[in-house]
Amino acid sequence: MVENLVLGIGVTALAGALATVAGAAEDTESDIGSQGDPNSQVQLAPQMGYIHRIYNKAISGEPPAYGLWCALGAGIAWALMAINLNAILALIVGAAIAVFVQGVYATTAYLGRTASLAKFEQPVYIDILKSVTTVTMAHAFVAIFTTISMCYLMVAALGHPFPLPLLGLVWGIALGAAGSATGNPFYGKERQYQEQKFGAGVPISASGNIVRYAEAGQRSSLDNGWFTSKLAGPASGICFGLIVFFELWRTVLFESFAAGWGAVIAGVVIILIFTVIDRYVETWARNTFGPYAEAPAEAEEAAS
Amino acid sequence: MSALGGAAAGGEGINPTASVIGIVVLLIALGITFFIASTGGTIALIGIIIGGALIGFGVHFVPVGGAPAAMGQAPGIATGVAMLAAGAGLAGLFGGAWAAELGFAVALGAGAVGGGLMMAITCLMVNVIYVFGMGIPSASGKVDKDPITGDTFPQYKSQGTEGHGLPFISYVGGVIGGTLGGLGGTLIYLELLGVYEAALPILYNVPLEEVLPVAVSLAGIFAVGMFLINAVLTAYNITGTIEGPHDPKFKRFPRAVIAAAVASGVCGMVAIMVVAL
Numbered sequence: 266m267v268e269n270l271v272l273g274i275g276v277t278a279l280a281g282a283l284a285t286v287a288g289a290a291e292d293t294e295s296d297i298g299s300q301g302d303p304n305s306q307v308q309l310a311p312q313m314g315y316i317h318r319i320y321n322k323a324i325s326g327e328p329p330a331y332g333l334w335c336a337l338g339a340g341i342a343w344a345l346m347a348i349n350l351n352a353i354l355a356l357i358v359g360a361a362i363a364v365f366v367q368g369v370y371a372t373t374a375y376l377g378r379t380a381s382l383a384k385f386e387q388p389v390y391i392d393i394l395k396s397v398t399t400v401t402m403a404h405a406f407v408a409i410f411t412t413i414s415m416c417y418l419m420v421a422a423l424g425h426p427f428p429l430p431l432l433g434l435v436w437g438i439a440l441g442a443a444g445s446a447t448g449n450p451f452y453g454k455e456r457q458y459q460e461q462k463f464g465a466g467v468p469i470s471a472s473g474n475i476v477r478y479a480e481a482g483q484r485s486s487l488d489n490g491w492f493t494s495k496l497a498g499p500a501s502g503i504c505f506g507l508i509v510f511f512e513l514w515r516t517v518l519f520e521s522f523a524a525g526w527g528a529v530i531a532g533v534v535i536i537l538i539f540t541v542i543d544r545y546v547e548t549w550a551r552n553t554f555g556p557y558a559e560a561p562a563e564a565e566e567a568a569s
Numbered sequence: 570m571s572a573l574g575g576a577a578a579g580g581e582g583i584n585p586t587a588s589v590i591g592i593v594v595l596l597i598a599l600g601i602t603f604f605i606a607s608t609g610g611t612i613a614l615i616g617i618i619i620g621g622a623l624i625g626f627g628v629h630f631v632p633v634g635g636a637p638a639a640m641g642q643a644p645g646i647a648t649g650v651a652m653l654a655a656g657a658g659l660a661g662l663f664g665g666a667w668a669a670e671l672g673f674a675v676a677l678g679a680g681a682v683g684g685g686l687m688m689a690i691t692c693l694m695v696n697v698i699y700v701f702g703m704g705i706p707s708a709s710g711k712v713d714k715d716p717i718t719g720d721t722f723p724q725y726k727s728q729g730t731e732g733h734g735l736p737f738i739s740y741v742g743g744v745i746g747g748t749l750g751g752l753g754g755t756l757i758y759l760e761l762l763g764v765y766e767a768a769l770p771i772l773y774n775v776p777l778e779e780v781l782p783v784a785v786s787l788a789g790i791f792a793v794g795m796f797l798i799n800a801v802l803t804a805y806n807i808t809g810t811i812e813g814p815h816d817p818k819f820k821r822f823p824r825a826v827i828a829a830a831v832a833s834g835v836c837g838m839v840a841i842m843v844v845a846l
Contacts, residue, residue, distance in 0.1 A: 302647050305636040328652035425667050426785045434793060435659045439687065442648065442656025447694045449647035451702050453639030464704035466641030468729025496702045504694035508687050512664060515686075516679070525671035525679070532664075532682030536744060539689040543740050544718070546696050550706040550734075556724035 273517035276422040280415045280513055284440075285506030287411040289494070291331060291440050292448035292501035294404035296456075297397060297490035298322045298371055300330065301445045303453030306475050308378065311387035313473035318390055320397045320486040322374035328441030330370070331412075332434050334405065338363035339413040339433025346429075356417060360410035367405045371398050397486050404490075412440055415509065423513065436509075443505040451497035456489055464554065511535050583824050591831040598834040606845040609767065613760040614837045620756035621799045621833025625825040627749025628654040628803040631688070632739035632813040637731070641705055644732040644739060644812050646695050650804040651797070653691075654750050658796050660687035661751015666758055666789060677755055684751020688743040692735050699734040707734030711816050717741060742813030750796070757833070758792035761840055768844035791840040798836060799829040 295301050297320065304323035311317070342359030346352055372394060379389045416432035419425045425432065457475040458467045479488055515535060519527035595618070603611045631654050634645025646653055665680025699705045708725040709715065710732030715722070718737045726732050735743070765784035770777045806825040811818045 302636040302639040302649075306640070326649050326652045328648075328656055425663070426669065426782075427663070427666055427789050428782065428786050431786060431789045431793070432663075435663055438652070439656040439660045442653050443687075443691055443694075445648040446646045446653060446691050447698055449639040450641060450695070451698055453636075453647065454641045454703055454705075458640060465727035466705060466730035466733045468727075469637075469642055469731075470729055472640075472642075497698065500694055500698055500702070504691055507690045507694075508660060511686055511690070512660060512683055515682075516664065516667060520668070520671070525668055525675035528664075528668065529675065529678035529682050532679075532686050536682070536685050536689045539686075539693050540740065540744070543689075543693045543696055543735075544737055546693070546700050547707050547720075547734075547737060547740075550696075550700040551720065551725065554704060554706050557727050558724050 270517070273423060274514070276418050277510060277513040277517050280418050281506050281510030283411040283415040283418075284509035285502040287408045287415065287440055287502070288444055288447075288505030289498040289502030290404045290407035290411065291327070291444040291505075293490050293494045293498040294401050294408055295327050295444060296448060296452045296493040296497065297404065297486050298401040299452075299486060299489070300325075300327055301449040301452060303449055303457055306453065306457050306473060308382070309473040310475050310477070311382045311385040314385075315474060315477060316387055317475065317477040318393060318483045318485060319475070319477075319489070320375060320393060320401070321378045322371045322401075324370075324374040324378060326441065327445040328438045330367075331408070331441035331444075332438040334363045334367050334409050335412045335416075335437025335440065336430050336434035337366055338409045339416055340430035342413055342417070343429040352417065352421070356410060356414050359413060360406055363409050364402050364406045367409075368398060368402045371401050393486070400487060400490065408440070412436055419513070423517065439508065440505055443508060444501040447501040447504045448493065448497035451500070452489065452493050456492050465557065583827070588824075588827050591827055595831045595834040598838040602838050602841055602845075606764070606841050610764060610841045610845055613764045614834065614841060616760035617757050617795070617837035617840075618830045618834050620753040620760070621795060621829045621837075622826045623749050623753030623756065624654075624658060624796060624799040625803045625806075625829025626822055627658075627746045627753060628800055629807065629811065629819050629822045629825065630742040630746030630749065630814055631657070631811070632692075632735060632743050633807075633810055634812075635810045637810065638733070641699070641703065641727070641733040642730045643810060644707070644709055644711075644734060644736065645810055646691065646735070646743070650807050650811065651800040654746065654800045654803070655797055657684045657687045657691070657747035658750030658754045658800065659793060660684060661747065662754040662758055662789075662792055662796065665751065665755025666785070669759060669762060673759060676759055677752055680755025680758075681748045681752040684754070685744045685748035687751075688747030689740075692740045692743040696735050696740070705733050707736045707739075708732040709736045709739070709812055709815070711812050712738075716815055736812075738815050739813040742815075745814070750800075753799070754792055754796045757795050757837075758788050761788035761791050761837075764841055765844055772844060787843070791836075795833055795836050795840075798832050802828050802832055 661684025
């Protein structure tokens with residue numbers, strides 16, 4: 266019993282760590298490839314007269330794209346394990362084949378999206394295709410491999426009833442959702458609109474005027490990966506890592522209490538704790554940053 | 570009038586003709602299921618319909634800002650409605666399926682809490698990025714005052730934007746949305762699992778243990794599929810972005826609940842017919 270519990274907690278910690286790496290790699294991959302919502306500005310910029318050298322592969326949201334790649338990787342690994350291939354090797358081969366699909370997706374997406382901007386005189390840069398695609402593939406490999414390894418742990422060590430490919434789909438979609446939710450604002454506001462004032466949203470009138478030049482020459486999408494990996498990537502990693510860790514932890518540790526209700530109660534308590542933390546962060550920001558403008562009543566008093 | 574001169578699309582109200590047609594389709598699906606799979610199948614289908622309606626209702630709570638939120642131009646989470654809801658609901662389904670052997674009520678509770686937990690952590694990290702990474706406080710664009718905390722927003726909106734971040738009401742909405750999504754997804758899964766566990770051993774003439782992985786896989790795949798159908802359907806009802814329960818668009822939910830119930834009824838009928846025919 267105790268041995269099982271200790272094993273469960275160890276597996277939970279390992280799965281949480283894998284999820285953290287997956288989240289960080291996923292967000293960095295999507296920022297380099299510009300697959301999240303901020304890509305609307307990359308697509309918009311040439312239409313406003315701003316020609317750029319930013320990658321452009323947002324033909325699908327991150328959640329369904331990662332759902333596909335992780336389900337594919339997990340499915341191939343599952344099939345290879347069924348013919349008695351070593352589990353680690355099967356996971357690597359599964360992730361590698363899924364990454365080739367990601368590479369094809371990225372190439373066709375960049376060519377298609379950029380070619381659609383031809384009438385706005387946006388060129389298709391072949392050197393970008395050569396240099397950036399492989400970098401997104403490398404990051405995608407890390408994200409897919411860690412996610413399907415985590416899924417394998419859930420099946421093999423924790424006994425989840427879902428088959429590996431289905432878990433790959435479920436957690437791939439959740440990975441994309443967590444990564445895009447957390448990482449997108451930092452890539453969109455802080456990187457693409459780096460010239461705008463810090464501490465404020467981008468005025469709607471500035472839409473399309475993304476930063477296109479770097480310290481030397483034109484900005485590359487690789488620079489965006491360097492920038493977002495400082496905060497958006499790790500934050501996405503923490504987000505997905507916490508989701509996976511607490512989802513497993515509450516079940517492994519508390520499911521034996523109160524005929525299964527222990528895990529539910531633990532989950533509710535964790536949600537309440539995160540709610541309190543969120544409220545603290547919100548009030549801290551209001552008190553520390555203060556309002557942008559005086560409240561209308563205060564402004565009137567000041568004027569009189 | 571739209572820009573093209575046609576009638577304006579969308580709106581708040583329920584289209585009576587479409588609703589009546591939808592309800593007729595729903596009743597036909599229930600009738601066919603009763604004819605093919607008798608009372609057990611019909612009860613399962615009713616559970617599936619309730620699960621689908623819960624998903625449709627829950628998605629309206631999730632604060633989604635899409636592309637404008639990624640530039641701090643609008644409040645909400647910077648991703649798509651359907652995808653975020655799917656991420657949360659499927660995380661809930663993971664927990665619910667894991668707890669399925671502990672009983673119906675516990676599994677539903679585990680599913681609901683799993684979805685809520687995913688959204689609680691995601692919404693917190695969104696605010697962390699906005700506050701500590703971008704130096705931007707939360708401000709709603711749809712209401713001047715937070716209905717829960719009473720915080721005022723107009724002076725906390727930066728110039729030229731509709732607001733940004735996740736105010737507390739949106740955070741709470743996100744958690745409720747995730748909870749309802751997880752609950753609905755798990756309900757669909759459990760109902761289908763019950764049908765397959767009863768039908769597959771008879772169909773293949775083998776003990777339940779031998780076909781249990783097939784039953785779990787089939788129920789899981791159909792539950793994921795139906796979750797995505799209901800989430801996407803609801804996203805069309807929302808059209809773009811929504812801040813949460815305080816957003817005027819939230820009032821559109823009855824339309825999505827009817828649509829989700831009809832879609833779930835038809836899809837559920839097909840899922841039951843896989844083993845009943």
